[in-house]
Amino acid sequence: MSHPETCTALSQMEARLRETRHNLYELERSLRDRAEAEAISSRPKRHRYNRRMSNWSGADEEAYLRILDRLTDNAAADLERLRCKVERQDAAIEAIRRKYRVDAMRPIFSPL
Secondary structure, X not given: OXXXXXXXXXXXXXXXXXXXXXXXXXXXXXXXXXXXXXXXXXOOOOOOOOOOOOOOOHHHHHHHHHXXXXXXXXXXXXXXXXXXXXXXXXXXXXXXHHHOOOOOOOOOOOOO
């Protein structure tokens, strides 16, 4: 494999890895958002005291964590599948970089 072909293959692999990491991040974020929404709806507040004061109590945090654990357990197979896929893709990229001695910096994943 020539150097341009290697660089093209690596850039395509990095793009697929970035997409997989994004999918994992989105799944984790959706679980957190759903747990927060369920925690808020399950523990309604009577009144709001001040806009600067948080109405989130320790009991709310416990409910949130309990709901998040339940949702994470339900989605454990999908989460594990995506995490394993990220590890496999990352290992494949590193193997090609070592084999063809590519020293260029790898892109850094940022979920935003």
